[in-house]
Amino acid sequence: MTTAAQTAAEAATPVRATSRRAWSPSQIVLTLLGAAVSMVFLSPLLWAVFTSLKAETEAVEVPPHWLPEDWTGQAWSAMFETGNITNWFVNSLVVSVCVTAVVLLVAALAGYGFARTQFRGKGFLMGMVMAGLMVSPAVLGVPLFTTVQQMGMVDTYWGMILPQCAPAAMVYILYKFFQGIPRELEEAAFIDGAGRWRVFFTIVVPLSRPSLAAVGIFTFIASWNNFLWPYMVTNNPDLMTMPNGIATVMNSYGIQWAQLMAGGLMAGLPLIIVFVFFQRQIVAGVAHTGLAGQ
Amino acid sequence: MTTTGAETVIRPARARTAALSATVRSRQGFQHGGWFVAPFLALFTLFVIWPLLRGVYLSFTDANISGDGTSFVGLDNYREAVGDPLVWDALGHSGYFTLLVVPCITVLAFLLAMLAHHIERAKWLWRLCFFAPFLLPSTVAANLWQWLFNPGTGMVNHVFGVETPWLTDKSYAMLAVVICTLWWTVGFSFLLYLAALQGIPAHLYEAAKLDGANAWHRMVHITLPMLRNITGLVIALQILASLQVFDQAVVMMDFGTGPEESTRTFVQYTLEQGFTSYRVGYASAISIIFFVLIAAVALARMWLLRNREEGVR
Numbered sequence: 001m002t003t004a005a006q007t008a009a010e011a012a013t014p015v016r017a018t019s020r021r022a023w024s025p026s027q028i029v030l031t032l033l034g035a036a037v038s039m040v041f042l043s044p045l046l047w048a049v050f051t052s053l054k055a056e057t058e059a060v061e062v063p064p065h066w067l068p069e070d071w072t073g074q075a076w077s078a079m080f081e082t083g084n085i086t087n088w089f090v091n092s093l094v095v096s097v098c099v100t101a102v103v104l105l106v107a108a109l110a111g112y113g114f115a116r117t118q119f120r121g122k123g124f125l126m127g128m129v130m131a132g133l134m135v136s137p138a139v140l141g142v143p144l145f146t147t148v149q150q151m152g153m154v155d156t157y158w159g160m161i162l163p164q165c166a167p168a169a170m171v172y173i174l175y176k177f178f179q180g181i182p183r184e185l186e187e188a189a190f191i192d193g194a195g196r197w198r199v200f201f202t203i204v205v206p207l208s209r210p211s212l213a214a215v216g217i218f219t220f221i222a223s224w225n226n227f228l229w230p231y232m233v234t235n236n237p238d239l240m241t242m243p244n245g246i247a248t249v250m251n252s253y254g255i256q257w258a259q260l261m262a263g264g265l266m267a268g269l270p271l272i273i274v275f276v277f278f279q280r281q282i283v284a285g286v287a288h289t290g291l292a293g294q
Numbered sequence: 295m296t297t298t299g300a301e302t303v304i305r306p307a308r309a310r311t312a313a314l315s316a317t318v319r320s321r322q323g324f325q326h327g328g329w330f331v332a333p334f335l336a337l338f339t340l341f342v343i344w345p346l347l348r349g350v351y352l353s354f355t356d357a358n359i360s361g362d363g364t365s366f367v368g369l370d371n372y373r374e375a376v377g378d379p380l381v382w383d384a385l386g387h388s389g390y391f392t393l394l395v396v397p398c399i400t401v402l403a404f405l406l407a408m409l410a411h412h413i414e415r416a417k418w419l420w421r422l423c424f425f426a427p428f429l430l431p432s433t434v435a436a437n438l439w440q441w442l443f444n445p446g447t448g449m450v451n452h453v454f455g456v457e458t459p460w461l462t463d464k465s466y467a468m469l470a471v472v473i474c475t476l477w478w479t480v481g482f483s484f485l486l487y488l489a490a491l492q493g494i495p496a497h498l499y500e501a502a503k504l505d506g507a508n509a510w511h512r513m514v515h516i517t518l519p520m521l522r523n524i525t526g527l528v529i530a531l532q533i534l535a536s537l538q539v540f541d542q543a544v545v546m547m548d549f550g551t552g553p554e555e556s557t558r559t560f561v562q563y564t565l566e567q568g569f570t571s572y573r574v575g576y577a578s579a580i581s582i583i584f585f586v587l588i589a590a591v592a593l594a595r596m597w598l599l600r601n602r603e604e605g606v607r
Contacts, residue, residue, distance in 0.1 A: 030413045037409065038423035044477065045426065047449055048438050062446045102337075110334035117327020125331065132342045134589045138538035138561045142568035142577040143349030144341065146359075166337040200330075225431040227541045232565070243431035247545050257441055264434035271429040279418055283425070286482065287489035290531070291524075 052076065052262035059258045075258035084237055085263060088245035092224060092267075095160050095241055099223040102165040104216050108208075111174030112200055116186070132168035137229045145232050159233045160241070164223055170215050173292040177211040178204065210284070217278075217285035224271060242267035346585070353579035359572040371579035381580060384563040387468065387556065391543075392536035394472045400528055402480050404521070407487035421488070428481035436545035439474035443546075461546065464556040471543050471557060478542070479535075483528045490524040491517070530595045537588060540565075560584055 047066070051059050052075050054068040059075075079085050113119075114126055137144055144163060145154075153159030181204065189199045205212070227243040234240055237249055246263045250256075275282050353371055357364040375381050410420040427435060442450045443460035451457055460470040494517065502512050540561040543552070551558035558566075564584065568577035 027414055030409065031415060034409055034413045034420050037406070038420060041423050041427065041477070043449075044438055044442060047442065051441065060447050064447050064449055064452050066449075106334045106337060109330045113327040113330025117330060119328040119331070122327075125335065128343065129338070131589075132338060134534075134585065134592050135342050135346060136538065138540055139585050139588055140345050140349050140581050141561070142564055142574055142581055143352060144345040145568070146352070146357075146574060147341070147345045147348055162337065163341040166334065166341045168338065168342070171334060221429065225429075227431060227433050228561075232569075243433040246431075247433035247437065248549075251437070251545070251548065257447075260437055261441065264430070264437055268430040268434050272426050275426065275429055276422065279422065283421060283485055283488075287485045290482065290486045291489060291527070 048261040048265055052258055052265055054258050056256050056258050075256070075262045078256075079259045079262050079266075083250065083259075083263070084240070084245060085266065087238055088240050088242045089266070091157075091239060092241040092243075094157065095164075095230070096220050096223040098157075098161045099164045100216050100220045102161070103167060103170055103219045104212060106165060107167065107170040107174055107215060108205065108212060109200075110171045112178050112204060114171070114175045115178035116183075117196075129168045129171055132166070133172065135168075137163070137232065141228070141232055148233060153233075155234050155236045155239055157239070160230050160239070163229060163233075164226065167219070170219065170289075173215060173289055174208070174211060176292060177208055181207055211288065213281060214285035214288040217282055218289040221271060221286075349578045349582055349585075352575050353582050355575045356573075357575040357578075359569070359574055364575070367575070371576050372583070374576065375580050375583060380558075380563060381583075383555070384558050384560045387558055388537055388539060388560040391468060391472060391475075391539050391559070392533060394469070395475055395536045395539075396529060396532045398472070398476055399480050399483055399532055400525065402476060403483035403487050403528065404525075406480065406484045407491055408517075410484070410488055411491045421485075424484050425481035427478050430478065432478065432541035433545045435474055435478035436542040439470065439477070439542075440546045440548075443470050462553050464552075464554045467547070467552045467557050468543075471539075471546055474542050474546065475536075475539070483532065486524055486528055487521065490521055494520045526595075526599070530591075533591055534588060537591070 050066055050068055053071050053073070055070060055072050055074055058068060058070065110129075114122065114129075148154060148159050148163060151159075153162070185203055185207070186199050189203055194202070225243060226241070227247065230241045230244040231248070234244065237245065240249070242263075246260070246267055250260050250263055354366060354368060355364045356367050356370075406424050410417065410424065413420060430438075440461065442448050445451065445457070445459060445462070448460075450460070458466060460466045498516050498520075499512055502516060507515065538561055539559050543557045543559050544550075544562060547557050551562070560580075561584075564577050564581050567573050567580065
């Protein structure tokens, strides 16, 4: 009984309980190991930060050294002055926000439709969605490109956004989630005379906020970081997204490493900073969408 | 008293009519859901099903990138693909990459998750450190490692005091891509393992402790069996993703094919055929072959899962 009460008390105030507990030898070893492994994981990122704060000539000195001898923001300012980087940043933002919004709306509706409603050909369509799980721009890039080309959407925002908006995986995840919601709530609302759309938007959507957040977060990360599709569909430097522009334009005329690292950090840091603040939600989101594949 | 008496008489009848209209109404509510699915299906048809069908059609033609003068060539493209050594090479490179990445990432993700799970302090910090690389775009991770592996100015050789020609020697190039991929993507599988570890009920461990099981026994007899499903999932997702490798390899090799073409992946070869040689028909044929391969892996996993479930029953 006492142990149960203790664990309950610890669970109620986890932070205090852990910080007051004494360091056991095994915890010391594990924490040191964790710190060492973390350093290994972070060192490439630190190296990128330090490189971006060196002058171009210092960056390519042999042998290399970690800290800049002359700390300078030259690479950063040069990147903003000469390149299209702000353009790419805005493009990335526009594409990712649009893709996330459309995917959330469309996948939630479809997941609900498949989970709850009856219509002709449902089994067949569900089978098609399952088959669609195996199709990606990496697998069918060339036919997808010629399709988009036929629609006249090469080198347009539409061409970048729309093909990313039909992820069968997200429909499948939400489909499984909606199946788990008890039907009674919706039935009660129907009895009270609410229409189908009203039930969906006022009952189902608020109930599934965590799942929708998970899908939204995952979609945003995937879209922000997507390289292959924007790479195939745009050649216009003004339309490129961050990963695309950095990889193709900044790599093309003699790599300037300090600038390249600054650009990479600018593409990567927004998500990492967001992650620091919304860690719990993002971890839940990634784990949830991943685990739904089971 | 009289009112309750009246109510008990009336209530069943009222309840019956209410129940009737309830089932009718809710049945109507759940009918004709086609409109819910329609927007998704429109996008899905345009950008998944149609390209798939179009790919099948194009694979039987000699279409070029502009689509003019297309004529039907039967199975010629497939025949050519089977005899094309570059197809086999590319498949070999993607397969080799998969063979290296999948076991490494699975073991590494498990170990990192065990570590992060068992350290009691600052849990958020370990999660942040191990997961952060996954948030970078693939091209940024690739550029970063290209820079780290750079001969002379690169930190990797400097730290280990060696002069390995990572990016310019056939025997190291794919290894360099693998190392970059491990660092970049292990965070995802790590999170899956971490979530699974947190889902193992604590009472199992407490019971085992009472029975005198030590830490090693608890891991072998509780943790590992409880993680079997998630391991299957991690391996399956990693195989499917690894076979489709493209971004890291091309960026690390400056959009080339690596030393002696040793990092030309399958995806890269299809894109070369389609966009560099303008042979859309041929590119479609090898894409379809690739699609069948990916589908076979996915179906094999579903088949394994079903067999296991039946075995449990």
